[in-house]
Amino acid sequence: MKFRAEFLPMTRRLAWPAALLALLFFTVAGIGRAQESSSRPGDANGERTNLPSSPTAKNRPASIAPMGKPTAPNGPSAALRDVLLAACAQDAGGFSRFLTTRSKESFERMSPAARVALMKRFVLLNVPGKATQEANPAGRPIVRCETPDVTTEMSIGGADVRDNLAFMPLELRDANDSSGENVHQINMGLVLEKGQWRLLSLGLLLLDLPSLEVEWDTAEANANESSALENGRKLAEAVETYRRTYTSLPESLTNLGPVSPVASARGVPGKTASATRENAGLVDGDLAAGNKDGYEFRIIIAGASTLGAPAKYELSATPSVYGRTGKQSFFRDTDGNWHAGDHQGSVGSGADPKIN
Numbered sequence: 342m343k344f345r346a347e348f349l350p351m352t353r354r355l356a357w358p359a360a361l362l363a364l365l366f367f368t369v370a371g372i373g374r375a376q377e378s379s380s381r382p383g384d385a386n387g388e389r390t391n392l393p394s395s396p397t398a399k400n401r402p403a404s405i406a407p408m409g410k411p412t413a414p415n416g417p418s419a420a421l422r423d424v425l426l427a428a429c430a431q432d433a434g435g436f437s438r439f440l441t442t443r444s445k446e447s448f449e450r451m452s453p454a455a456r457v458a459l460m461k462r463f464v465l466l467n468v469p470g471k472a473t474q475e476a477n478p479a480g481r482p483i484v485r486c487e488t489p490d491v492t493t494e495m496s497i498g499g500a501d502v503r504d505n506l507a508f509m510p511l512e513l514r515d516a517n518d519s520s521g522e523n524v525h526q527i528n529m530g531l532v533l534e535k536g537q538w539r540l541l542s543l544g545l546l547l548l549d550l551p552s553l554e555v556e557w558d559t560a561e562a563n564a565n566e567s568s569a570l571e572n573g574r575k576l577a578e579a580v581e582t583y584r585r586t587y588t589s590l591p592e593s594l595t596n597l598g599p600v601s602p603v604a605s606a607r608g609v610p611g612k613t614a615s616a617t618r619e620n621a622g623l624v625d626g627d628l629a630a631g632n633k634d635g636y637e638f639r640i641i642i643a644g645a646s647t648l649g650a651p652a653k654y655e656l657s658a659t660p661s662v663y664g665r666t667g668k669q670s671f672f673r674d675t676d677g678n679w680h681a682g683d684h685q686g687s688v689g690s691g692a693d694p695k696i697n
Contacts, residue, residue, distance in 0.1 A: 417507035420538035422482040428463035429472035429486035447550035492516040505533040565635040579623035598629025635666030
């Protein structure tokens with residue numbers, strides 16, 4: 342099956358907590374058996390009718406629903422369908438509509454990268470996809486998430502509704518897997534809150550984002566701090582290259598950024614732009630703008646002159662949001678030594694402990 346672990350690399354910025362990994366990688370044997378016990382008592386066929394039917398023909402137009410009872414527009418199946426559509430498109434706003442109030446508050450406090458990383462795990466794909474929907478022969482929703490590498494097909498089974506709770510099986514498969522040997526079965530739980538169905542659980546575990554928030558922030562901050570030091574060193578190398586090339590220091594980090602493209606005339610292919618003193622093409626656009634991976638970067642000219650080898654400079658890297666994107670402030674002194682210290686988000690100094 343194509344959407345296995347190799348299609349799910351962890352984002353560089355987020356070292357996932359063990360608790361969240363256990364929550365999200367829920368496709369294990371036994372969850373399917375747990376869902377069967379959730380059928381209503383007395384429903385002799387609950388074990389069969391509660392499961393998704395076989396996928397529909399792949400070329401059926403999404404606007405045509407086959408025969409069967411249509412999905413209620415405000416029911417739990419429709420809510421789960423819309424969750425999967427939003428997760429496929431990495432639409433954070435649409436996704437958050439189906440989180441409980443507590444989880445939504447935590448979700449909206451997360452960094453954009455953390456929100457995207459969470460949505461990826463709902464469709465088992467690492468890049469945004471084109472989301473489409475249709476219905477199976479029983480009239481139940483099927484969501485397809487198409488990316489250049491793989492298409493995931495997610496079939497939603499019949500809902501077992503009990504008061505304000507609903508449980509329903511979900512099957513995930515590679516749309517090109519005709520054998521069905523690697524189908525993943527998950528039992529999804531939703532709760533009726535303020536008149537709307539919202540996500541409650543995945544598999545056997547509650548989706549409780551507030552309880553993971555502190556651990557999540559720590560994991561992301563640690564990853565960002567490692568990246569900040571690496572990016573700071575890239576900037577220092579770029580500054581030295583700029584100095585050798587133009588015999589002076591850059592006036593700002595923007596001078597290190599990508600070269601400006603040359604527009605092509607009608608009928609004439611565009612030319613490759615050349616590096617200049619204003620746009621040296623030494624770092625990417627984010628670093629040149631001074632904001633990357635949760636950290637803000639600045640260059641400080643130390644002295645009256647920017648000319649030649651004697652010119653001195655310092656670099657600083659501070660967390661964009663102290664405590665969430667990082668705690669450590671990094672500082673490069675005029676001798677090229679790097680220092681780190683917790684300054685509550687302010688710029689560090691050469692008095693901080695040296696780091697390798």
